Amino acid sequence: MNLEAIANEILERVGVKKGQIVLDFGCSSGTYTIPAAKIVGKEGKVYALDKDKKAINEVIKKAESEGLKNIERMDTSGELKIYLDDMSIDMILLYDVFHDYYFPSAEDRRKLLDEIHRVLKQDGSLSVWPKHMESRAKDEIEQANFYLENKYSVTLIHDNKDIEEGEILNFALLTNSAHNQNF
Template identity: 30%
Template structure:
């Protein structure tokens, strides 16, 4: 079963006025869902290293009249690579990204750095690849990674047949 980002974000307690950062935003499905959920009040940062994907997100936000979407070209694996102030974000979304990263620890550290005290990181990643040939980043490894960076596991949530979902709290 596939669960759409619009449904999955109901697990994230997104409220108007918050600051949300989508690390590795890709084509922006979670960016758009979060921006709609906030009703234009607050900001959602689409952060990716691929400029062409960020251009697509920007176009989609404009087309859908979502003025609370901001684009940041950045490398989540770099030290302070996200270009956001420390302690400035309420929620970091990390969806279908960990399995792609070389330095997963750097990305988790960067999430911890930008989050406010009490802020949350929502991690969604593959349990198995749809194509069958890809490498996944197991849920147990994600838990270990985020706990080592000073997060506490808050809850797991349903993310579909091929994904796991975990919310960590700073």
């Protein structure tokens, strides 16, 4: 199976669907961005956000060569603010980026999660590959008013080239009503 087929399989399993608005936070050169754009199709959109301009250039180059017009680049300087409207996103991919290397301070990780919480739609999902932070990510994310909805054991692509087994965690927003249902 080629890399794109692997990424496609993961994204379909975690719930990326036609017509959705997806934010790929820390998209790098687009391992998951390009397949996500193909799944969401013309009615959907993928925001490709990264602080690495060159990596986003690569995403856009690939998108252009494949005729994909539904990827919007979001260049940042690594700030924790996400320049998107409240409750505007169906699915946020946080793959191999929510960890100590990029966010050494727990306070910054919490700020990022608060921004993710703000931009997700009420019925949206946060899909996390907690690479390098396997044992702590779940607790931190749950403390930021999310709850674990699903876990997927999958074959993943690391650094745009290596194949490895891992676990994706999907979270939903903990709203008062969802919280009540859990008790």
